[in-house]
Amino acid sequence: MKDGLVAALAIAGKDLRTELRTKESLTASLSFSLVILVLFSFAFDLGRDELYAISGGLLWLVYSFAGALIVNRSFARELPNDCLDVLVSSPAPGWAICLGKTVAAFLLLVTVELITLPFFGLFYNIAWWHSSGTLFAVILLATWGIAVVGVSFSAVTVNVRLRELMLPVLLYPILIPLLVSAIGVTTALFSEDPQMLSANGVSLQLLIVFDIMYTSLALYMIEFILIV
Amino acid sequence: MREKLIYTLGILGTLVMVYNLHTIFLDLPDEAMQGAVYRILFIHVPAVINAFTFLAVALCTSVAFLATKKFIYDSISVACIEVATAFMLVNLVTGSIWGRNQWGIWWTWDLRLTSMLICFLLYLGYLLMRPAITEPTQRATMSAFISIFAFADVPLVIMAIRLPNVRTQHPGPVLETGNLAPAFVPPFLLGMLALFLIGSALVLVRLHQETSRREIDSIRRELHAV
Numbered sequence: 001m002k003d004g005l006v007a008a009l010a011i012a013g014k015d016l017r018t019e020l021r022t023k024e025s026l027t028a029s030l031s032f033s034l035v036i037l038v039l040f041s042f043a044f045d046l047g048r049d050e051l052y053a054i055s056g057g058l059l060w061l062v063y064s065f066a067g068a069l070i071v072n073r074s075f076a077r078e079l080p081n082d083c084l085d086v087l088v089s090s091p092a093p094g095w096a097i098c099l100g101k102t103v104a105a106f107l108l109l110v111t112v113e114l115i116t117l118p119f120f121g122l123f124y125n126i127a128w129w130h131s132s133g134t135l136f137a138v139i140l141l142a143t144w145g146i147a148v149v150g151v152s153f154s155a156v157t158v159n160v161r162l163r164e165l166m167l168p169v170l171l172y173p174i175l176i177p178l179l180v181s182a183i184g185v186t187t188a189l190f191s192e193d194p195q196m197l198s199a200n201g202v203s204l205q206l207l208i209v210f211d212i213m214y215t216s217l218a219l220y221m222i223e224f225i226l227i228v
Numbered sequence: 229m230r231e232k233l234i235y236t237l238g239i240l241g242t243l244v245m246v247y248n249l250h251t252i253f254l255d256l257p258d259e260a261m262q263g264a265v266y267r268i269l270f271i272h273v274p275a276v277i278n279a280f281t282f283l284a285v286a287l288c289t290s291v292a293f294l295a296t297k298k299f300i301y302d303s304i305s306v307a308c309i310e311v312a313t314a315f316m317l318v319n320l321v322t323g324s325i326w327g328r329n330q331w332g333i334w335w336t337w338d339l340r341l342t343s344m345l346i347c348f349l350l351y352l353g354y355l356l357m358r359p360a361i362t363e364p365t366q367r368a369t370m371s372a373f374i375s376i377f378a379f380a381d382v383p384l385v386i387m388a389i390r391l392p393n394v395r396t397q398h399p400g401p402v403l404e405t406g407n408l409a410p411a412f413v414p415p416f417l418l419g420m421l422a423l424f425l426i427g428s429a430l431v432l433v434r435l436h437q438e439t440s441r442r443e444i445d446s447i448r449r450e451l452h453a454v
Contacts, residue, residue: 156370160360169356173349174377176342177384217377224294225373 004099007092011100012107018077019108025073026108029066033116036062037123048125055126056187060179062120063139064146066112068168071150074101075158084158094223098151102218106147113139131189138189141207142182145214149174152218155225181206234432241425248418256415265329270412272322273403274419276344278427279315280382282308283351287379290372299442302368305375306358307434309351311427316348331397340388340398347385350378364445 019026040058044051078084087097121128128135150171157167181203188196252267259266286308293301323341324334335341354374361367389396402408408416 152373156373157357159363159366160357160370161362162360166357166360170350170353170374173346173353173381176346177381213380217380221294221373221376224369 003091004093004096007090007096008100008103011087011092011097012103015074015077015101015104016107019073019104025070026112029069029108029112030115032069033062033066033112034119036065037116037120041123051124052126052191053187055124055190056183056185058124059117059120059186060142060183062116063109063113063143064172064175064179066116067109067143067146067150068171070109070112071105071147071154071171072164072167074105074151074154076154076163079158088226094226095219097226098148098155098219098222101154102144102148102151102215105151106144109143109147110140113143126190128190130192135186135189138182138185138204138207141204141211142178145178145207145211146175148211148215148218149178152222152225155222178207178210181210230432230436234429234436237425237429237432241422241427241429244418244425245422248415248422251415251418256411262330265326268322268326270415270419271423272319272326274416274423275315275322276319277420278423279312279319280386281424282312282315282427282431283379283382286312286375290375293368293372297365299364299368300439302371303435303438303442304431305371306355306438307431309354309375310434311430313348313351313355314430315423315427316344316351320344320348336397338396338398339391340385340396343381343385343388347378347381350374350381354378364442 037058040062044054046054075084078087088094092100117128120126150167153167153171153174157163157170160166181200184200184203185197185207188200248270252270256267258264286305289301289304289308292298293305323344327336328334354371357374358367358371361370389398389400
């Protein structure tokens with residue numbers, strides 16, 4: 001168990017170092033998020049109340065697009081020079097590989113989200129900092145969910161033709177319950193509507209349940225996917 | 229033997245279906261609140277119950293494949309999921325027609341309808357993904373993984389109208405509350421049986437195709453090896 005955790009940390013460190021040196025998915029995902037934010041502003045011409053009503057949805061759509069870009073690289077990064085085979089044949093257990101990659105994807109995605117959030121507030125005049133504590137909790141919980149499901153599906157699609165297309169097709173339907181919960185709480189937080197917040201209390205619990213359920217499923221099953 | 233079974237199941241299913249349609253359209257009276265359109269429920273509900281039954285079989289065979297690596301389990305999974313996806317589509321389309329008549333709209337984003345649509349999309353993703361992987365073992369393993377993940381949505385669809393504090397536009401549970409009029413019970417059960425028989429025949433046809441395809445593949449590989 002301890003060896004596995006050490007291996008997971010080493011893999012997370014390796015992934016983050018590679019990403020920080022090449023910056024391939026970080027810059028792509030960040031610029032893509034900003035472009036989407038700008039595009040949305042053309043798509044909707046809304047008054048203040050209407051904007052607050054859809055604000056959570058806007059933010060989480062941007063985050064989920066950015067997430068797909070980041071997790072897509074998670075295992076694809078290992079393809080050149082047969083690094084994936086080396087990783088699988090290393091003494092690290094499958095769950096440690098999955099955990100390490102999830103932690104790396106999670107940290108990268110949180111970075112993109114935290115950079116995008118002020119731009120979102122700026123472009124759409126939304127005061128997101130009023131309840132930033134709960135908002136960060138939602139961001140962390142939902143991002144972990146996106147990362148863990150995304151990384152395990154990235155392992156599934158890594159050898160598939162049209163990988164970039166297949167991953168979102170499989171990933172988004174699985175993520176819908178998580179996104180719906182995150183959107184509900186985020187919209188309630190932005191609107192500062194106490195009634196809406198209490199109605200969405202259950203969404204926060206749903207996020208936790210989703211995270212626990214899919215993390216255990218992914219860590220348990222990754223061994224079957226990696227060793228084919 | 230297999231062909232005989234397929235024909236028997238198919239013909240039996242069709243006969244039960246024709247008899248049941250005769251009862252539904254000609255013998256049963258219109259419903260007090262809904263008028264004639266309630267008859268669609270004798271297809272709508274059995275379709276989804278049968279779909280979920282086949283999905284549960286696919287879940288078990290997917291787990292069995294991962295445990296044993298025997299390809300027959302993968303073939304059963306894909307056969308069941310294909311038929312179940314078709315039944316889910318039947319369920320969505322008939323539900324939508326009923327909704328247009330009763331609610332005045334084709335679709336609404338309530339929990340039951342949304343979770344059902346997600347379920348359909350998840351398994352559609354499974355079917356789209358299979359042809360994209362060429363290596364058979366890899367294809368079967370990844371498919372089993374997706375099938376297990378996707379099944380997590382099925383309890384949500386079932387619970388969507390039973391959860392406390394969740395308002396849905398979809399009618400509440402009827403079967404276990406005993407709200408189904410006694411006259412409607414036999415056609416409902418026959419509808420279930422008819423779709424189950426037809427579905428099983430289709431699963432067997434698909435299973436036969438899958439095993440043949442696998443045999444052809446292995447012969448082709450042998451030829452290439454020579």
